[in-house]
Amino acid sequence: MKKHFTIGMAGHIDHGKTSLTKALTNVDTDRLKEEKERQISIEPGFAPLYENEEMQVSVIDVPGHERFIRQMIAGVAGIDLVVLVVAADEGVMPQTKEHLQILDFLGIKKGIVAISKIDKVEADFLALVKEEIMLELEDSIFKMAPVVMVDSLSQKGIDEVRELILSELAGLESRDTKGPFRLPIDQVFTVKGQGTVVRGTVYEGSVEEGKSLLILPHHIETKARQLQVHHKPAKQAFAGQRAALNLSSVAKEEIQRGDVLVSSEHFNVTKCLDVSLRITGDLEHMVKQRMPIKCHIGTSEVMGRIVFFDRNEISSVTGEILCQLRLEEEIVTKRGDRFILRRPSPPETIGGGWVIDPQGDKYRFGMKTIEELARKKEGKPEERIISAMVESKGLSITELMTRTSLDEAEIIQVLDQPEFVSYARDQYTTGREIESLTEGMYDRLSEYQLANPMRKGINKAEIIQGLHAVFPKALLEFVLRLGEEKGTWKRNGQFFATADFTPSVPKNWSKRVEGMLQAIKQDRLQVRYLENYLHDAGIPETIRPELTYFLVEQKLLMPLDDRFYLSADMFSEAVDNLKEHTEGSFEVSDAKAVLGLSRKYMIPFLERLDMEKVTRREGNKRIWL
Structure with missing residues (x-):
């Protein structure tokens, strides 16, 4: 590449x-x-x-x-x-x-x-x-x-x-273009007739025109309407490139330098970082416990305080210091990101280092905390692989080598453990991610069924589309198959529903619907327009189309056309009656003689027989199939 x-x-x-x-x-x-x-x-x-x-x-x-x-x-x-x-x-x-x-x-x-x-x-x-x-x-x-x-x-x-x-x-390796897209924003402006444009260097991943993106830490949803690389239109921008993105549905005033454009919600938005810090060798002023600092990370600059766990001040020191930064504003970062610390006044570079854990916790002062931070810093191979998978959800061995700095043999040895799952060729995730995704899908199905009780379930394409921004498509397919095999949910064609779900009319409308069906049945073959029955039963217009579809799906109603619907029982009874009084074929006059229907009902009824493949029309006759 x-x-x-x-x-x-x-x-x-x-x-x-x-x-x-x-x-x-x-x-x-x-x-x-x-x-x-x-x-x-x-x-x-x-x-x-x-x-x-x-x-x-x-x-x-x-x-x-x-x-x-x-x-x-x-x-x-x-x-x-x-x-x-x-x-x-x-x-x-x-x-x-x-x-x-x-x-x-x-x-x-x-x-x-x-x-x-x-x-x-x-x-x-x-x-x-x-x-x-x-x-x-x-x-x-x-x-x-x-x-x-x-x-x-x-x-x-x-x-x-x-x-x-x-x-x-x-001789340099290019940046990782396979992972989630991340671009720290360093310029925001507007172009007449185009709207809001942001610029920055793509840190990792890639982005293409039309891609749905998030602006963190504010969680603003947007799309990459147009891209430019080197002031030239481009269909895609890759890690290592300078890129300008024309964003949709966001105003210039909503974005600032330091915000980060990403393709996944799973980047860390945080105000507390565990870090490895080195102090500059020619420090002019003492650095004290909880002293105000300016933290520069990516393109952001935020105020905060430095928290030590093994000292209360520094005048000169060599080597690393394991400590914590507590910031006043949220930033977007991940393990391994570099930062610079500066004193606000008098202005001076204090030092810099890298992020051990972007989601730091509150710790006690003392060597026990330093030992814990040291363990975090080293990060065992298993921990580093799990951390990478938590962020990307699923990775190949090659991608894991890039993200963890481990060699292939070490990674393969770790992936042999039972907590890791191969869900596609050379693609791995953790059992915990599988469980989490299964629970998430089950909750998604349950919520959908609660909101749409008359539907078969949620369409597979809709499930995948809703989660593909976070999870690899192959992983989503794997979990859908796994849940079906285990009986967590069931499949009906392209529709998925929880195993115990049966489509039904909402309880608050069920009595009215029963009364409406009874009225249609009583009118036998001489029905009124379906809209009349729906109106008389007090069914709201908002649910009428879906209710009609449901009643036909459940074989409670049989449409003659888009206006007349028979009770499915009456339709079957009429078909049986007509069969009994005709031989292998019949004409319209024969059917009228048996059923006594006017042309208004007879023509739609016979056309429905053809559509249901009960009969086949040949000239003026219909042949029973």
Whole structure:
């Protein structure tokens, strides 16, 4: 499959990130009026860099000014490789260092160092400049990174940067496109005549035009009306791509940066996270128990407090700290997601880490809690597989390898345990999920029957359509078969109902319906319009069509046409009477002589005999079958 990647440009303000992006892509990513006037980047800018049959690459140019650190974090949160831009005439600056910390905490491993503005430095000094810059980067992810000298105005080194980017990306695995779709939103705007549009980097999964989606954490239902990738219309967008989605049935004011567009309700919406935290090495101010913090995760920024279980303050520490973040607003996250913590005032990056459990609980202070969090952090193979299945409901071995970082042999060994179920070729889930889905289907059938007591049951297609957004179709088919085999529910053609269900008239109308049927029976073959009987019995218009269908299905009424309905008993009696007084065939006059019906009733009656395959018409005669 084609690989999709997004790379980021990071570094100190005015070190040439936007100029380098423009030199590589021919796109000026400073599109806002204020950005043009102040000649600084305020919002992340995006541009297509490269595309062939095997790979598509986008560029994010993030702001370098310290006032726009939130926008910087939101921009780099979804990247696969970063180009650190350092100006040759200034070297490593304060924001360069802060960007380095953020990139490290976000777990970005691949990087390229682009030493920019080389024409501003004497050629003889470039080797010394490079040595000084790399010395500053000694303890960062860029220690062994390739270095390239560039000047965006003269185009020196631009081709080399492009080749290095593509070379570094060629060895990377693309993101998971098979799981549920997730796109943290970083831009919201409206387009005249189109409505609300959101942009972001697709973290995982894929999305296609017409797909039903949810905006979390607000649980707003919407649809992807149109898609764009690199400002071009697209039918589908994949993990790793920058995408714009035109959404239906939602106003711009209902969405904000930090919201997440998903295809499944089973992403965690939470305010309490168990986390593994690392503190920055040059912390200026002490971090105290329950201190206010800003948490940056995905594209969201929310206030909260940090809760320690083995200390009350930190001034300097190496290694990880197992702790908890209690946030003031709900966010969308999952195990393994990276985050950054910053002090609100005075502004400072405190540290960062990853989410151990997105649904943290309240714990006691002490080492017992730390030991429990450590066990959670390690996550036994079985626990990691169950966690992945709880989220996706059903996965193949290949998908489990991607999601759990376990090798195939470990996964197969775990899946041999009785609590795991193979429901289709190379597709597995847990027995608990099967039980949960069975209970959910049973409840769905029961609710439907309560609301529609006269129907046979719920259509199979309707069951699957209602649950397919959450559960794989093959799993739904498996559970439907399993429930039928065990007698949990029964099947009538394409309709499913609980095993003990029998269609019936609602109790509050049953006496009126009985009276109506008796009146129709008493009128024998000379019935009035069915609407007259329904009206006289006081049957509400809202249930008349369904009641009529039910009475015909239950063989209590026999329609002659769409107006006249006979009692099914009277119809059978009339057929028997006609058979008894005619031989193998008869004409209309023969039937009139036997039944004494006027043309108003006779023609519909005979046509019904043909439709029911009791007779076959040949010219003016009808042949008994």
